[in-house]
Each structure stands twice: as C-alpha cells, then as structure tokens.
Amino acid sequence: MDYRAHLAKRMLMNKKGSLIGAVLAVSIGILVIHVNFVIFQGLYDAIVRDMKAYRFGDVYVTDESGYITKSDIALANWFERIPYVEAAAPRLDSSADINATKYGKKHEKFGVPVVGVDPFRDIRTSTIYTTVGDGQFVFARNSIVLGSIIARDLGGLQVGDDVELTFVNRWGEDQIHRFVVSGITTSAGGQGFDFSVIVHIDTLRSILDRTDETGAIMVKLNDPSKATDVKDLFLRSFPTDDFKAETIEESAESTLRGFRSGIALINLIGYFGMTSSAFAIVTIQMMIVSSKTREIGVMRAIGAKRKDILLLFIFQGIIIGAIGAAAGTALGLVYTAYAKETKLEFEGSLALEVTYNWSKIGQTALTSFALAIAASIYPAYRATKLQPMEAMRTV
Amino acid sequence: MNKIYGEGETVVHAVKDVSFSVKKGELLLIVGSSGSGKSTLLNMIGLLDRPTNGKILIDGIDTTNLKDDALSSFRNSRLGFVFQFSNLLSDLTVLENVLLPKKIQQNDDATDDAMKLLRTVGLEKEIHKRANKISGGQAQRVAIARALINKPLIVLADEPTGNLDSVNAETIVQLMKSMAEKLGQAFIIVTHERDQFGKVDRVITIKDGRAFEGEEPRRMEVTV
Numbered sequence: 359m360d361y362r363a364h365l366a367k368r369m370l371m372n373k374k375g376s377l378i379g380a381v382l383a384v385s386i387g388i389l390v391i392h393v394n395f396v397i398f399q400g401l402y403d404a405i406v407r408d409m410k411a412y413r414f415g416d417v418y419v420t421d422e423s424g425y426i427t428k429s430d431i432a433l434a435n436w437f438e439r440i441p442y443v444e445a446a447a448p449r450l451d452s453s454a455d456i457n458a459t460k461y462g463k464k465h466e467k468f469g470v471p472v473v474g475v476d477p478f479r480d481i482r483t484s485t486i487y488t489t490v491g492d493g494q495f496v497f498a499r500n501s502i503v504l505g506s507i508i509a510r511d512l513g514g515l516q517v518g519d520d521v522e523l524t525f526v527n528r529w530g531e532d533q534i535h536r537f538v539v540s541g542i543t544t545s546a547g548g549q550g551f552d553f554s555v556i557v558h559i560d561t562l563r564s565i566l567d568r569t570d571e572t573g574a575i576m577v578k579l580n581d582p583s584k585a586t587d588v589k590d591l592f593l594r595s596f597p598t599d600d601f602k603a604e605t606i607e608e609s610a611e612s613t614l615r616g617f618r619s620g621i622a623l624i625n626l627i628g629y630f631g632m633t634s635s636a637f638a639i640v641t642i643q644m645m646i647v648s649s650k651t652r653e654i655g656v657m658r659a660i661g662a663k664r665k666d667i668l669l670l671f672i673f674q675g676i677i678i679g680a681i682g683a684a685a686g687t688a689l690g691l692v693y694t695a696y697a698k699e700t701k702l703e704f705e706g707s708l709a710l711e712v713t714y715n716w717s718k719i720g721q722t723a724l725t726s727f728a729l730a731i732a733a734s735i736y737p738a739y740r741a742t743k744l745q746p747m748e749a750m751r752t753v
Numbered sequence: 754m755n756k757i758y759g760e761g762e763t764v765v766h767a768v769k770d771v772s773f774s775v776k777k778g779e780l781l782l783i784v785g786s787s788g789s790g791k792s793t794l795l796n797m798i799g800l801l802d803r804p805t806n807g808k809i810l811i812d813g814i815d816t817t818n819l820k821d822d823a824l825s826s827f828r829n830s831r832l833g834f835v836f837q838f839s840n841l842l843s844d845l846t847v848l849e850n851v852l853l854p855k856k857i858q859q860n861d862d863a864t865d866d867a868m869k870l871l872r873t874v875g876l877e878k879e880i881h882k883r884a885n886k887i888s889g890g891q892a893q894r895v896a897i898a899r900a901l902i903n904k905p906l907i908v909l910a911d912e913p914t915g916n917l918d919s920v921n922a923e924t925i926v927q928l929m930k931s932m933a934e935k936l937g938q939a940f941i942i943v944t945h946e947r948d949q950f951g952k953v954d955r956v957i958t959i960k961d962g963r964a965f966e967g968e969e970p971r972r973m974e975v976t977v
Contacts, residue, residue: 361853361856361857364849365842365844365845368844368845369844372843372844652840653842653843653844655840656836656840656841656842657842657853657857658825659799659801659828659834659840660828660829660834660853660854660857660899661825661826661828661829661830661854661857661858662825662829662857663821663822663825663826664821664822664825665822666857746801747796747801747802
C-alpha cells in the first residue's frame, strides 16, 4: 500500500471521533437522498402504478372524435393477438345524478362520474375489481359498484341497497335507471374510483343510446417496456381511423408533471444536504490538519514534498468517502428494503411503490464519494502550505 | 550567511556573517546560550529555513536557489534530522517511523536496513510498538535510526538530549558519537549542554548570532 494511503488510514483510525463524524456526515447525506427517493419517487411510482392499474393500462386508446365506433371485441381481440399484450378491455365514461333513500331519508349527489366496464375483460386488464372490498364487481347488468365516498354521502349505502341514477343520453334526454349496489370500492391515494360509480358497459351503452360505442380501450402488457412498440403498431395498423393511443407515461403526463417538479425540488434539497455534509468534512479535516501540524512539519523536514502532503489528506478524503458512501448506501438499502417489505404507507394513504433504482443508488454513492474527496482538497491544500519550521514549532 | 527577521525597528539579526565548513565524519558541536541563534543556524544548514543572504553548499551543490520540491528531495537523501522532541509520527510504529524517509523515496525494500539500524540502537524488540508507546530515550534512539536510514551526508541534531534525563542523555550522546565514528557521516549537533558531549572533533560557539571557533567566543575566520 502507498505509504501516504497507509498513513492517512492510520491517522484516521487514531482519530476515531473525527472519522466517525466525517463518515456520519457522508452517510446521513446519502440516507437523506435514499429516504427522499423512497418516499417521493415511491409516491410518484405508486400514482403511476394505480393510474395504470385502474384507469389507463399500459396503452390507452381513445378516438379523437370522442367515441370509438369500431367493435370493442374486435379491437380487444386484435390487441390480444400481440404476444406482449396480456389483455385489453373497453371502458365508457359518463356522469349521472344519483339519489337513494336510506332509513326513510333521501340523499342526492349530482354529476357523479360513471364508468362502464366489461367485467370479464376488465378483471384481466385492470385491478380495479380488487378494490371492491365489500360485495362483488358488476357482473350483473343492473348492478352498481359505488365508490366509498359516494356510498358514504348517500347515507351510508351498503351492498344490496337500491340507487337511482339519472343520465342524459346522446339525444339530451333524461334516462332514469335503478341499480342494486353489488359492491363498495375503496382505494388509497385518489387514483381509484372512490368518487365514482362503476356499472356494466352494456347497460351504460343502452342508457346512453350508444350501442357498440366505446370510450376507450385499455391495454395491459405482459412486458410494459414494449408499450411504445404496441402503440406504434396499433396506429400503423389503423391509419385511416382517428385513433389516439398513448402509453401510460403520456396518459399520466398532465397529472404527473407538477409532481415531477416537486420530486426534482426534493432531490435538490437532498443534494443540498449532501453538500452540507461536504462542509462538515471540510471542517473535520481542517481539525485533523490542525492537530497534525507537527507531523506534517516532520514529514516535510525529512523530505516529503508538498504533493505528498496533499495526497495524504486526499487519501483521507477517499477513505472517508468510501466508508461513508458504503455505510450510507447500506443504510439507504436497509431503509428501502424495509419500505418495500412493509409496503410502506403513511396513515392509510397510498402504499409506496418502492423500487431499487440501481443507477440512482450508484449515482448517489459516487456523488457523495466525489464530494468527500473534493471536500478534502482545501484542507489538504492548507496542509501543503505549512512550512516545516513553523509546523515543527507546534509541540 | 546571515539571517535577519523583521523590518525597521523590529529587525533581529539572528545569524551574522557566519561561515564555516564541515568535513565528512566530523562531529561538530554548536554551543551557545538560549536565543544565541544556534538553532536558526542549524535550520538553515538543514534547509528548513533560507538565509537572508549567503550560500549553503552541501557536497558541492549550492542549495540556495533550489525549488521547494528539490529542497525536499535534497533533505531526504542527504540530510538526517534528530530533533529535541523526537518528533516521531505517533500514528506509525517504530519500524514504520524508521522506514518513512525510504518510503518517501518510494523505496519499499529497506526493511533489512531499518532492522539493522534498530538493532544498533538497541530497539529491535520494540519495532511493532506505536511511537507514542515508547519512552523518550527510546524515541530519541528511533529518531537517530530514522535520521540514518538514507545514509545522509550530514546528520543535524537540535538539542537531542534536551528533553532527556542524564542516563538517557548519556546513551544518546554515546550513540551519536559511535555512529559518527562508524558510519563516517558528519554530525552537527546543537546543544547548550556542552559537558554531556565530552571530547568532540570540533566546537563552534554562537554568541549574539556570531560564530566563534572553539569554546571561547573568539571570532572565526571566514572561509567562504
């Protein structure tokens, strides 16, 4: 081992307080970045996950004119012939006023979003059916799944209760339809249908007088990385139609744009924290240099050059950076593993989608390692400026 | 050479018109009272400090205009230092301290030489002890071994016994005298404990920055 590295190691090992302080500074900087990442990126990914699972799938097809007039079965079958596609399902959106009488009291809600689904295709394409915690999905034509907030606002409706929905059909006429509540849907995070109701798509088509029309086709892939390929293939295959196809990133863009800026800001704060750690290292190393003034003088006297002294303290930065980066990354990974295993959530909110982003983890470790080295340059430079005579007067 | 500190009214003429030469194998004692300028003189000879004017020639090389790195290399290869406080590196072991001047040269093959020197100074059993775990007398013997590891032309010792009790001081004196005799290197020793050294090759007395040959303040003849 290079004698300067060896001496740097010994100096640090014999100043355990300084070493622990400097390593902690680096580790905590990294840990802050990891915690930020787990929470905020986890939240972002959880929103994307739920938007994908409940509303858009991996590829979301609509029609520029408003409604898809091609057969939904034909389109779904077309998609399902592609090897990357696991399933495809139609959706039709509308809104209605709802009223229900519970314990002799009438409750009303206006303009409630209504989602029409093909239950047999939907359970293969979307996981919204899993949010039906009470009762079952809309397998019957006159059944309805109420969002938990809607059920609550309508006097605490339960499975088996009746509700009356007033729609406006394509001709502008009111259409009143009664449904039996088959289930209540509850989900965390606001991407589910807690504020909506779900009905059978054919019932909704019939009410709206939009037989054979579909609002959207959501497509679930078994390999989400092929979303763009599937989208492009679809658009190329139907060049004369007014189809619009979007990947989940495109569908979710408007929702997530602001969130991304927030994450960038949080990351920036994390990196500021890391920079503060670098200042802590500068301070600690300046203290080490100060306490080793006499040794520096002796080394210079017996022939060490300025660059040897510079390297000695830069090696200390390397040691601090390496131990700090390793410890910080290990702590960060423990936290990430904990968050992933426990499906971390805060007071019943959305369960975070925790992933190991190895490039980010590596980048964070390397950045803090580089910062620790950079932070050691100034103390090292100051050490080189000590004249042997002056340094040795320090006894 | 001269060494002047400060300016104007605060000027201190620490070393005045001093000129002398030292022969190979010579043991030269520089004596004088505290503040007489003897340590300043030694530091200049050791290239740790530059004279205000004058020249220092070592082995025929004018060191006056050497740049910092060249001075470091010169000190490393041709000079050995023994300080009043042994000034060992407390983070290193006895053996590592002795090897340090070799390591600075990127020479990793000097363990045998170091062991030989440590045997000579009677510390072969202490080689793995940390430098701060040995006694003052032992530390000074390690410092002598360290000063000799690169076989320098001159060993400079600044009050080498100043921090030791009489028994250890006597050991150090005898060690340096025997080394000078055995190894043929010049020893320049600054001390105000003249009596501890007994008979030496030569004595220079410093008084008020001026050098006098011998033990009486008699003006030296300038040779350079």
